[in-house]
Amino acid sequence: MHELAITEQIAKIAIKHGEKNKASQITDLYLVIGELSTVIDDSVQFYWDLITENTLCEGSKLHFKRIPAVFRCLDCSKEYHLVQGELTPCPHCKSSKMDILQGKEFHLDSINIL
Amino acid sequence: MVKNVSVVEKIHSANDQLAAEIRQRLDSVSVFSINIMASPGAGKTSLIERTLQELTPLHEIAVIDGDVATSIDADRAAIAGATAVQINTGGQCHIDANMLRLAINELDLENFDLLLVENVGNLICPASFKLGTHKNILIASIPEGDDKPYKYPAMYQDVDALIINKIDLLPYVDFDMAYFKKGVQLLNPDLVTFPLSCRTGEGIQAWITWLTGLINNPKTA
Numbered sequence: 001m002h003e004l005a006i007t008e009q010i011a012k013i014a015i016k017h018g019e020k021n022k023a024s025q026i027t028d029l030y031l032v033i034g035e036l037s038t039v040i041d042d043s044v045q046f047y048w049d050l051i052t053e054n055t056l057c058e059g060s061k062l063h064f065k066r067i068p069a070v071f072r073c074l075d076c077s078k079e080y081h082l083v084q085g086e087l088t089p090c091p092h093c094k095s096s097k098m099d100i101l102q103g104k105e106f107h108l109d110s111i112n113i114l
Numbered sequence: 115m116v117k118n119v120s121v122v123e124k125i126h127s128a129n130d131q132l133a134a135e136i137r138q139r140l141d142s143v144s145v146f147s148i149n150i151m152a153s154p155g156a157g158k159t160s161l162i163e164r165t166l167q168e169l170t171p172l173h174e175i176a177v178i179d180g181d182v183a184t185s186i187d188a189d190r191a192a193i194a195g196a197t198a199v200q201i202n203t204g205g206q207c208h209i210d211a212n213m214l215r216l217a218i219n220e221l222d223l224e225n226f227d228l229l230l231v232e233n234v235g236n237l238i239c240p241a242s243f244k245l246g247t248h249k250n251i252l253i254a255s256i257p258e259g260d261d262k263p264y265k266y267p268a269m270y271q272d273v274d275a276l277i278i279n280k281i282d283l284l285p286y287v288d289f290d291m292a293y294f295k296k297g298v299q300l301l302n303p304d305l306v307t308f309p310l311s312c313r314t315g316e317g318i319q320a321w322i323t324w325l326t327g328l329i330n331n332p333k334t335a
Binding site: 086 | 123129
């Protein structure tokens with residue numbers, strides 16, 4: 001059900017911007033999703049088709065741009081990533097203090113309209 | 115002709131906006147609020163009962179309970195002495211700011227000094243939906259296992275306090291506290307942590323002391 005709430009939000013935002021730009025149809029949505037942000041996968045397209053029937057978004061396609069998580073170690077300043085999806089201490093110096101540089105993104109970047 | 119229109123809007127912006135309004139509303143009547151999150155069965159309702167037991171003589175407390183169905187949890191909170199409102203999310207796996215806003219409308223908010231919000235039992239979705247509460251609390255419990263910070267990083271990352279419940283069960287289950295705490299340390303380095311048992315009462319006092327220290331304007335005469 002998490003996906004349903006999220007797809008409803010995506011539709012609201014897209015339709016708002018579509019109407020503002022006098023669109024007759026929204027054909028594509030470009031979403032940016034960080035590796036650390038909410039759980040969402042390609043199955044969302046299924047919900048999408050259901051909830052966008054009879055709206056500006058009917059028949060539109062969702063495109064996902066995935067942003068990998070990047071951390072910077074606060075002790076040795078080196079950057080590192082998730083290891084098999086799991087957060088680890090710094091692989092260079094074993095410190096557990098880090099900043100998240102990217103990976104928490106979750107927004108609608110742009111839409112294609114007719 | 116197809117035209118590309120820049121949007122750049124956070125998917126959760128509408129919810130975040132409502133959450134900010136809830137915070138303002140709570141602040142305007144000096145109600146301190148916490149959002150309690152955990153997996154099903156970790157002890158959210160038990161913690162609320164314990165907290166009410168300690169604090170109802172000293173504070174005016176409201177409880178808002180989120181569940182997919184039933185009013186069992188709100189009934190327990192009411193029996194324990196609180197004014198309770200049940201939110202049935204109708205299948206949603208979390209409370210969102212709009213549901214909380216509607217539930218708050220059912221309360222005479224200015225009569226209270228503490229609001230406890232019990233989220234739906236779930237370690238994934240509630241992390242994404244801000245409610246505007248002053249503190250977000252996560253309850254982990256010993257029988258769930260020591261790997262939860264690693265499996266549900268988003269939940270551990272954004273909370274303000276962690277309760278480790280059911281510590282009375284430590285002798286009976288394989289729970290590596292050092293491994294668990296290492297995961298928490300990675301995600302949320304200075305997280306304030308309360309190991310306790312709602313069943314035996316061990317450790318409850320430290321939690322109560324921390325919580326009461328945050329309530330600004332007690333309203334009990």
